[in-house]
Amino acid sequence: QVHLVESGGGLVQAGDSLRLSCAASERTFTSYAMGWFRQAPGKERELVAAIGWSGVSTYYPHSIEGRFTISRDNAKNTVYLQMSSLKPEDTAVYYCAASDLALASLSRDYHSWGQGTQVTVSS
Numbered sequence: 056q057v058h059l060v061e062s063g064g065g066l067v068q069a070g071d072s073l074r075l076s077c078a079a080s081e082r083t084f085t086s087y088a089m090g091w092f093r094q095a096p097g098k099e100r101e102l103v104a105a106i107g108w109s110g111v112s113t114y115y116p117h118s119i120e121g122r123f124t125i126s127r128d129n130a131k132n133t134v135y136l137q138m139s140s141l142k143p144e145d146t147a148v149y150y151c152a153a154s155d156l157a158l159a160s161l162s163r164d165y166h167s168w169g170q171g172t173q174v175t176v177s178s
Contacts (some may be wrong), residue, residue: 057081057153064149064172067141071176075136077169078149084132085109088164090153091125091136093147093174100150104136107158114160128142140149141176148173 058080075091090105104125105114113125121141122141127134134151146148152165159165 057084057087058161059151059153059167059169059173060128061149061169064174066132066175066177069142069176069178071141072137072139073141074159075138075149075172075174076095076138077134079134079153081131081132082108084153085129086155088158089125089134090121090152090154090159092150092152092162093145094150094171095144095147098147103149104159105154105158105160108136112158113140114158117159126158137147138174141174143176146174146176 061077063075088107091103092100094100106125109126122139124137153167153168154165156164
């Protein structure tokens with residue numbers, strides 16, 4: 056288990072950009088693959104981006120359409136999600152999570168979750 060704290064959410068307008076951060080408490084952060092998920096009201100939690108421990112490997116679902124970029128700074132124990140061209144349908148609570156796999160796309164493969172940060176995109 057690793058303690059994760061997200062930050063950077065807020066209220067933005069459609070077309071704006073926003074960067075989320077997720078800070079980990081563990082020195083072993085570099086051994087984890089990390090992922091960003093989101094959950095909108097009444098919808099299931101979905102993956103929006105994942106990154107391997109080194110930062111070289113990344114994964115995005117097709118639905119993101121190249122608008123989001125995940126990155127990590129292992130020296131700072133932090134993973135980021137840069138979001139651009141935001142749409143109202145991107146409104147959700149965004150969570151970061153840690154996995155012991157090399158790269159994980161399923162929520163069941165993640166063992167530690169942050170408390171989430173709200174992103175609201177107005178039209």
